[in-house]
Amino acid sequence: MERTFVMVKPDGVQRGLVGEIIARFERRGYKLVGLKMFTMPREVAETHYAEHRGKPFFEGLVRYITSGPVVAMVWEGKNVIAAAREMMGATDPQKALPGTIRGTYGIDVGRNVVHGSDSPASAAREIDIFFKADELLNYERPLDRWIYE
Numbered sequence: 001m002e003r004t005f006v007m008v009k010p011d012g013v014q015r016g017l018v019g020e021i022i023a024r025f026e027r028r029g030y031k032l033v034g035l036k037m038f039t040m041p042r043e044v045a046e047t048h049y050a051e052h053r054g055k056p057f058f059e060g061l062v063r064y065i066t067s068g069p070v071v072a073m074v075w076e077g078k079n080v081i082a083a084a085r086e087m088m089g090a091t092d093p094q095k096a097l098p099g100t101i102r103g104t105y106g107i108d109v110g111r112n113v114v115h116g117s118d119s120p121a122s123a124a125r126e127i128d129i130f131f132k133a134d135e136l137l138n139y140e141r142p143l144d145r146w147i148y149e
Contacts (some may be wrong), residue, residue: 001137003033003074004081005117005126006088010068012113013037016107018071019115022089024101025075034074034127034136039046039067048129072130078148081123084116120143 006025022032026060034085040048045062052058075084089100093112098105117123127136 001031001078002080002120002123003078003127004084004123005115006073006075006084007115007130007132008071008073009065009111009113010070011111012070012105014071015105015113017047017113020105022073025073025084028083028087028111029143030075030077030080030083031141032073033076034131035071035137036130036135037069037071041064044129048126055065060110060126074131074136081120085118088114088116093117125143134147 008019012021015093026032041060044064046053049058049061049065050057052061077083087101089096089106091102091104092109093106093114094109095140096106098104101114102112117126
């Protein structure tokens with residue numbers, strides 16, 4: 001099974017959307033294997049957004065993501081990386097389809113509620129940034145026989 005990283009950003013936490021976002025993934029059938037809430041230290045934010053270092057929006061992005069609590073999660077399941085991206089919708093909420101997380105709850109690209117890994121490589125990298133190996137669970141769910149063939 002594949003794993004991906006999903007984070008509810010400070011705007012999503014402040015707006016009380018954490019439970020709704022978790023519920024969407026659970027209802028879809030994905031398994032939560034890691035969860036933590038914290039205020040991100042600047043060094044971690046700079047590591048997470050390293051690909052954007054040097055771009056005009058980098059400082060604002062780091063300042064925003066460290067401005068309040070976030071909820072970091074690891075989800076597991078078949079094709080979960082692509083499915084999570086689809087569930088979240090386009091990065092710009094104005095372009096996100098209705099019914100997606102960003103299409104439902106977002107208005108501005110700078111306050112788009114949620115982040116998710118965009119590839120297996122970024123999922124592995126982001127999971128390693130936010131979770132130690134012993135913080136991720138491996139467990140069986142009887143429900144899985146009703147989700148997967």
